[in-house]
Amino acid sequence: MPSISNRGENAHTSPIRKLSPFADAAKKAGKKVYHLNIGQPDILTPPAALQKVKDTDIRILAYSPSSGHTQYREKLPQYYQKYGISVTPDDLLITNGASEGVYFTMLACLDRGQTVLATEPLYANYVGFAEMADVEIKPVTTHIENGFALPSIDDFARALTPEVKAILLCNPNNPTGAVYPEKMLRELAELALERDVYLMIDEVYREFCYEETPFFSALNLPGMDQHVVVFDSVSKRYSACGARVGAIVTRNRALLTTINKYAEVRLSPPTYGQILAEALLDTEESYFVQVNAEYKRRRDVLFQRLNNMEGVTCYQPDGAFYVFAKLPIDHCEKFCRWLLEEFTLDNQTIMLAPGNGFYATPGKGLQEVRFAYVLNENDLNAAMDCLESALKVYATR
């Protein structure tokens, strides 16, 4: 039998999805499982856009251009104007979700063995893409005590050793929900400019900010046109994860030309998804207002409930739809699995994402878990009842 590659054997596995078999088993056994482990919202995709896909007459479902449908690229800059961001269709390349954007950008910006600086806890799949691209992730740890705020600019300056070619951030942050203030981003931009490194920012949760501090896009950092690359996606913005449509946004034309080579190799992003994405651009502002209010309510429920549980360390997240909390447990993977396999409260349990999978540094996050508040308030409360009870049972096992 021919062997699996070593890199395949050792490849990063998703901490979010690897508990799935235990969840499946629990459900098969008749248990109700509240999924707070994955960022699949229960929010409706804007119906008018879905209807537009239905109304589109397709005779031949053809490839789109590798960089995306021209019509969609031409209309997309309108969306960014909402944030005062001025971009042209030539600053955009449409990707298979933000995922592909991160991967292609790593390939185009970094050679093998070079390094990306990233804050941790981090979106776990960055590690997977870094492995695929054969680049190193050098983590700068953020801490629960200050709500996972960005490290100081001095910490960044120290971490920016010569092998580092790029800084990668997620703002608003998955998995912590932290939203980075303009002032800090401006300081970071200055540093990136001084050291001449790329500033890669994943802004897929841009629409989900709950406090008065407004979201500040890296695309509005002055003098950074050659350094800033933003990853975007319709997945969370419009609750359209299955569309698989994202975008790379950068004014660095040489970079986008290089990325387009990789885009050409994979031929094109999905056509249906792009038809939907174009229609989604007509979504009224009221949709965002409503959805935002809904998530804010959920955040408040989750934060309040967690905050009231003994031994749980939590903070109020300002954005996205995640809370990263510290629990009074020995090992997050063990606990999350135990929740699915052994725990039950009225035949219900809860599925969480183990925190250690969101750290690039081995051994970190062992008592932490990520909560995605993608369920309605009733379900969230029921899930918190489970957790509260589970923590008590777990402590006295």
Place this chain on the structure above:
Amino acid sequence: MPSISNRGENAHTSPIRKLSPFADAAKKAGKKVYHLNIGQPDILTPPAALQKVKDTDIRILAYSPSSGHTQYREKLPQYYQKYGISVTPDDLLITNGASEGVYFTMLACLDRGQTVLATEPLYANYVGFAEMADVEIKPVTTHIENGFALPSIDDFARALTPEVKAILLCNPNNPTGAVYPEKMLRELAELALERDVYLMIDEVYREFCYEETPFFSALNLPGMDQHVVVFDSVSKRYSACGARVGAIVTRNRALLTTINKYAEVRLSPPTYGQILAEALLDTEESYFVQVNAEYKRRRDVLFQRLNNMEGVTCYQPDGAFYVFAKLPIDHCEKFCRWLLEEFTLDNQTIMLAPGNGFYATPGKGLQEVRFAYVLNENDLNAAMDCLESALKVYATR
């Protein structure tokens, strides 16, 4: 300004798409351009399946499982039964077109610096994926004189040096249209088994065989369950290139488990495309019969016309929808560009794919071009009129 990576600077560029700016300029100048350069068929996507997508009520366009919609994976084995292929849903992983399948399989089977043996001329994007996966492609050249038939088994045996971990073939072949006979595939399987290397076969043109020799799938090679990996796609089969839905088919469970790690990192294949793909499984056999007959007529027109042109070397391709021909020209890229920029016949011209881009060996294929017969007979004839005239003008420039 931060630098582009060296790998990005030197990345393979698509020979098929790189002439596009010249084609765009020609069209802007009012010239009619016959596109025989790209495998985008003009054949209708089965309307019943397109209608089924329209009839599907989606409220939340959610992620699918990373390995594809369960319902689709459960139904897909039916299709393979048509070819006497027995596979289960667990032998299938749904991908973003066959493209992603090739790339993920390279990652899971080969470590960096290891080698895939591939016949050339080859599907140009294999080179791109090999670069991304950091594996080497070792070409075994096939020749126009015998219709690009597979090399002898002795040639393969000699080429299978220790660093080779896999053999990669496309059958029916893009870009040559060659269809590989069962006998040869069985010999190759024996060799692969003896040397314990993977046999990766891209069968996306399976439905397009025009001669009496029937298509033989690598999935029907006995004793090869651990060695054979097949790449598939709905793109050509149902003229649904924009669906971006393909599949990896292998009975090697350890391999598929490893590939699934990469699938999880990119989250999921497109949801709409999978709804369509599932509906396409109900396509009646008459569709394939009709489409096949249409392509066969086109092939005959193209072959006849090319065969009658002075100085053109051609052969009758048995499958797919490509002919790879040798023209009386100095350099294919120069000629293809000249066709778009300078040549005109009644304000019309033709776009072809330069042959050298389909060779992994530098300097090969300089007088060759690929024709995709994806246009109707009238247009094909008009395109051949252009070519015939162009060759005369080009010779006397």
